[in-house]
Amino acid sequence: MTKSIRLIAFALTLILMFGMAACKGEEVPVDTSSVDSSDVSSSDIPVSSEDAPSSSSEPSSSSNKPSSQKPQSSTTSRPQNIVSVADDPNNDIDIEDNIFMDSMVYTGYNLAKHRADGRMWEYVLSKYKKGLGWLSKISYDYDGGTSGYETNAQGLPDIAYFEKHDLVCASYVTYVYFNYLPNVVGLDTSFLTKPENPTLANDWYRAALDWVKKGYSYEIPFTASRSGGGEIRFKANQDIPIGSILLCNDMNNKSSNWACHVSIYAGYKNGYHWVYHVGNDNGPEFCAIERFCYGPDPVWPLSVISPPVNMRFAAKTDVIVKDQNGAVVPGAKISLTSKDGRKFDFGSTNAEGVVTKDGLNYGNYTLTITAPAGYTAAKTTQTVKLTIDNNSYNKINITLNKN
Numbered sequence: 001m002t003k004s005i006r007l008i009a010f011a012l013t014l015i016l017m018f019g020m021a022a023c024k025g026e027e028v029p030v031d032t033s034s035v036d037s038s039d040v041s042s043s044d045i046p047v048s049s050e051d052a053p054s055s056s057s058e059p060s061s062s063s064n065k066p067s068s069q070k071p072q073s074s075t076t077s078r079p080q081n082i083v084s085v086a087d088d089p090n091n092d093i094d095i096e097d098n099i100f101m102d103s104m105v106y107t108g109y110n111l112a113k114h115r116a117d118g119r120m121w122e123y124v125l126s127k128y129k130k131g132l133g134w135l136s137k138i139s140y141d142y143d144g145g146t147s148g149y150e151t152n153a154q155g156l157p158d159i160a161y162f163e164k165h166d167l168v169c170a171s172y173v174t175y176v177y178f179n180y181l182p183n184v185v186g187l188d189t190s191f192l193t194k195p196e197n198p199t200l201a202n203d204w205y206r207a208a209l210d211w212v213k214k215g216y217s218y219e220i221p222f223t224a225s226r227s228g229g230g231e232i233r234f235k236a237n238q239d240i241p242i243g244s245i246l247l248c249n250d251m252n253n254k255s256s257n258w259a260c261h262v263s264i265y266a267g268y269k270n271g272y273h274w275v276y277h278v279g280n281d282n283g284p285e286f287c288a289i290e291r292f293c294y295g296p297d298p299v300w301p302l303s304v305i306s307p308p309v310n311m312r313f314a315a316k317t318d319v320i321v322k323d324q325n326g327a328v329v330p331g332a333k334i335s336l337t338s339k340d341g342r343k344f345d346f347g348s349t350n351a352e353g354v355v356t357k358d359g360l361n362y363g364n365y366t367l368t369i370t371a372p373a374g375y376t377a378a379k380t381t382q383t384v385k386l387t388i389d390n391n392s393y394n395k396i397n398i399t400l401n402k403n
Contacts, residue, residue, distance in 0.1 A: 079212045089358070090311075095266065104285075107138055138166055146165045146171050148172060187311060205262070240268070246289065314362075315360045334349070377400050
């Protein structure tokens with residue numbers, strides 16, 4: 001065999017070896033441009049452990065931490081976004097009242113007391129929360145035995161099981177999307193890719209990226225850096241819909257595309273980007289992205305993926321007002337009041353006798369109508385229910401009497 005032939009054979013062998021490695025799922029780089037190059041290393045900012053918030057990180061390395069075990073193969077490259085943000089019906093979800101907040105309350109979280117204490121959307125250090133009466137009986141699952149899929153004899157999320165065996169970050173998100181939403185709310189999420197292991201954050205990352213690939217969701221660009229005070233400066237390039245999936249990697253390895261923590265975006269309020277998550281012994285709670293860099297296991301924002309846009313996670317409502325003869329009635333003022341007394345003004349009906357509002361949570365409301373001049377209402381108030389029927393598109397018909 002000539003020298004040139006031997007060289008060609010050697011080159012072909014190398015190509016074959018690299019190809020086999022790729023087929024075995026070796027790590028493929030993912031674009032990490034969402035991390036700002038101006039970030040400051042955590043070693044440059046002194047942080048007292050006494051100030052540790054409810055960390056989004058997994059338990060310490062001495063613990064059996066299922067949601068921190070790195071899979072054998074890494075997440076593949078991000079798919080290209082093929083969903084238009086303008087098509088997202090979930091951009092107007094109410095931060096104060098929505099099904100994702102309801103799913104945390106369902107675990108036993110005392111939101112009513114949290115509100116009554118006047119501390120909603122105020123950051124409270126993790127160590128102080130246990131004495132405030134807000135938290136559920138669910139803690140952190142150090143044994144990894146809870147998937148989030150568990151249901152009771154009624155086919156509902158088995159909260160008693162969670163209280164006994166607890167949850168991790170990933171199994172909490174699994175509970176919300178694949179247990180609470182279908183079994184309590186009635187939203188069919190079965191078409192969505194599920195995490196191969198419901199207790200692993202990185203498997204949630206893969207699943208959510210597949211939502212993007214299939215056109216259900218889109219990835220939201222953002223920048224993140226350290227502020228002079230040590231918090232994360234987090235800025236998204238567009239509004240983040242409530243219910244989005246937030247993935248984080250290890251803060252000490254921000255170039256990694258392996259997710260070690262997952263949470264559900266809860267909205268922006270009072271200077272913080274809030275999430276619902278399980279990050280420590282507090283169990284399900286509110287936390288802030290800006291505080292994720294603190295604690296013994298600090299994490300860093302890796303990816304934000306929207307909720308599926310082909311589903312409505314809040315109700316769109318048309319109120320159609322006509323007179324007794326079927327003629328449209330413009331100028332009728334409409335409002336809805338929730339069971340906890342929050343009022344939502346719709347405004348007045350247009351020339352077609354219609355007024356629309358989006359983003360309201362499901363359930364019962366009191367509708368109030370103020371008839372325009374020349375019309376009277378037999379009842380100025382009535383009870384209406386907003387449901388998930390017709391992809392959560394509700395229509396309420398009202399008849400006024402023309403004088």
